[in-house]
């Protein structure tokens with residue numbers, strides 16, 4: 001069984017996934033990490049990004065300047081769509097190959113765009129990490145040290161909170177401390193184990 005774990009930027013997906021992995025040994029595949037792999041130096045996609053945006057999109061090391069590309073694509077929807085059309089099929093290949101190596105009773109696919117990109121078709125169940133928008137913005141701005149306006153621009157490119165919740169089979173409310181998040185993950189883990197064993201849950 002593959003569970004899709006989604007939520008907006010800074011909702012707490014990584015914090016929830018870390019708990020599934022560290023406390024319960026669940027295999028986690030993270031779409032954001034795959035999006036880094038497919039643009040590593042030497043990968044064809046990096047050359048295509050340079051062809052479009054120029055050499056200034058690279059750091060001195062030859063790696064992608066992610067902060068520079070982030071500024072461009074979240075200020076210009078057409079550029080974001082171009083980047084997604086290039087990267088999403090490559091990200092999907094990486095996800096499929098990683099999921100095929102999972103040996104835990106079930107696996108997690110963590111993705112901010114699970115519903116928007118169609119990646120949910122690879123999953124049997126959708127778990128949404130939900131937070132009030134004000135908290136989402138505050139936590140993200142603090143973590144990434146970016147202005148709230150940029151966080152809002154990224155949120156505009158993602159599904160609305162209500163839309164995401166409409167697809168949810170399960171919901172984690174991440175509006176309290178990490179201990180409260182962990183307790184919800186632990187309860188869901190038991191539920192997912194029961195589901196994989198065919199028990200009524």
Ligand SMILES: CC(C)(COP(=O)(O)OP(=O)(O)OC[C@H]1O[C@@H](n2cnc3c(N)ncnc32)[C@H](O)[C@@H]1O)[C@@H](O)C(=O)NCCC(=O)NCCS
Pocket residue numbers: 008009010031032035066067069070073080083084087091111112113117154157158
């Ligand atoms: C624009 C890029 C270079 C910025 O890189 P950066 O290291 O600063 O951010 P990172 O990749 O860790 O993403 C941070 C968060 O931004 C949001 N985000 C990223 N890409 C998108 C997108 N296309 N649409 C909406 N939100 C996005 C997500 O909430 C994500 O968790 C990078 O996000 C990217 O290559 N995006 C396109 C690929 C993509 O759609 N990735 C999302 C997972 S499939």
Ligand SMILES: Nc1ncnc2c1ncn2[C@@H]1O[C@H](COP(=O)(O)OP(=O)(O)OP(=O)(O)O)[C@@H](O)[C@H]1O
Pocket residue numbers: 007008009010011012013014015016032112139140143174175176177178179181
């Ligand atoms: N319950 C919580 N209490 C306090 N801080 C939290 C809580 N949950 C998450 N955080 C913090 O909020 C920030 C965002 O959480 P996290 O990185 O897990 O979100 P994410 O959904 O994976 O984000 P992204 O979409 O950007 O990858 C992090 O700095 C994290 O440590």
